[in-house]
Amino acid sequence: MTPNIFYLLASILFSIGLVGLVSRKNLFVLYMSIELMLSSISLVLATLSKVLAQADGSVMALLMIGVIAAEAAVFLAMIINLYRSHRTLNADSFNKLREGVYND
Amino acid sequence: MLEISIFSILAIFMLGGSFAMISNKQTVFSAFGFLVTMIGMAGIFAMLNNQFLAMAQIMVSVGAVVVLSMLTILTVNAKEENLPKEPHKYKWIIFSTIAVAPFTVLLYKTLTTMDRHFSEMATIDSKVLGSVLFSKWVLPFEILSILLLAAMLGAIVIARKKS
Structure with missing residues (x-):
């Protein structure tokens, strides 16, 4: 076992999260894509912790799990608020702050 | 050999789960794919001899985050017409x-310029992790709290009903 396959898995997962972030419009899918990207970074940190034989990477990954939990709370509350006001989950329909006139 | 096969099974589960997450139309099935991915991530952490992180992943990411998002999805209960219409989803x-x-190749190449071998070390159990967390990393820990x-x-303020 070399660390390379862990790095490969982490980069593929990060890229899948990025693809989901740019190609979907559903707010929940966007939220889960962001979570996936964060989790892949914590996988890199845990791998580095084993490569360098120090626990610092694991501690960073642990703190990152906490950040993921905080982000989940705020993002889900935001989704509930947006759904209550607009009755849709389409990310393209939340364009109040957008400049110019678009009617799509 | 055993390690490679366990890693392959976990990786296939994670990749399949994440692909199901980004490709399903129904949000609940996306959440199930996300669940599979997070459980696979916990398994990968366990393969890295990092038991505490694996347990934290199971408890927080699977037990709290995924369950919370599933609860939210089922509470919102968006009808078919409220979901965004994505006719060109697969094209996108x-x-x-x-x-x-x-970018994936760039990321992989950047990561692999670091050390190529795992160092021989004991498992990172909660004792080691706790001693580092509460000595060197205590300020980030407090900031996180x-x-x-x-x-x-x-979350309470945002999700509250406007009266």
């Missing part, structure tokens, strides 16, 4: 995959 996925693929408090208050 394919073309953005082509666009992102060079304030962040969690702020996120909790913010």
Whole structure:
């Protein structure tokens, strides 16, 4: 076992999260894509912790799990608020702050 | 050999789960794919001899985050007409995959310039992790606790009904 396959898995997962972030419009899918990207970074940190034989990477990954939990709370509350006001989950329909006139 | 096969099974589960997450139309099935991915991530952490992180992943990411998002999805209970219409979804996925693929290669090459071998070390158990967390990393830990408090208050304020 070399660390390379862990790095490969982490980069593929990060890229899948990025693809989901740019190609979907559903707010929940966007939220889960962001979570996936964060989790892949914590996988890199845990791998580095084993490569360098120090626990610092694991501690960073642990703190990152906490950040993921905080982000989940705020993002889900935001989704509930947006759904209550607009009755849709389409990310393209939340364009109040957008400049110019678009009617799509 | 055994390690490689366990890793392959976990990796296939994670990749399949994440692909199901970004490709399903129904949000609940996306959440199930996300669940599979997170459980696979916990298994990968366990393969890295990092038991505490694996347990934290199971408890927080699977037990709290995924369950919370599933509860939210089922509470919102969006009807078919409230979901966004995405007729060109697979086209978008394919073309953005082509666009992102060079970035993936770049990321992988950057990561593999670091050390190529695992060092021989004992498992990172909760004793080692706790001693580092509460000596060297105590300030980030406290900042994270304030962040969690702020996120909790913010979630309550944002999700509250306007009266």
